[in-house]
Amino acid sequence: MKQVKLEYKKEYCSTCNAIHSKLDGGDIIDCMIYYRNHLEPKEIKEARESKVEVWNGKEWIKANNRHL
Numbered sequence: 135m136k137q138v139k140l141e142y143k144k145e146y147c148s149t150c151n152a153i154h155s156k157l158d159g160g161d162i163i164d165c166m167i168y169y170r171n172h173l174e175p176k177e178i179k180e181a182r183e184s185k186v187e188v189w190n191g192k193e194w195i196k197a198n199n200r201h202l
């Protein structure tokens with residue numbers, strides 16, 4: 135995957151007690167981005183990103199519909 139290099143100044147955020155870049159002047163969105171990139175549990179991230187279809191042996195199903 136091509137990585138876009140973006141240089142943003144990282145600074146302490148009093149909203150979430152972390153040091154992250156503030157793209158838009160310390161918007162809560164920046165905290166969400168930081169959370170998703172650094173703190174979000176792997177399972178949750180995978181569930182959110184699993185829009186791809188998987189082969190269950192018979193048919194292609196949505197990856198997050200394994201109970202089917």
Ligand SMILES: [Zn+2]
Binds near residue numbers: 164
């Ligand atoms: Zn923050």
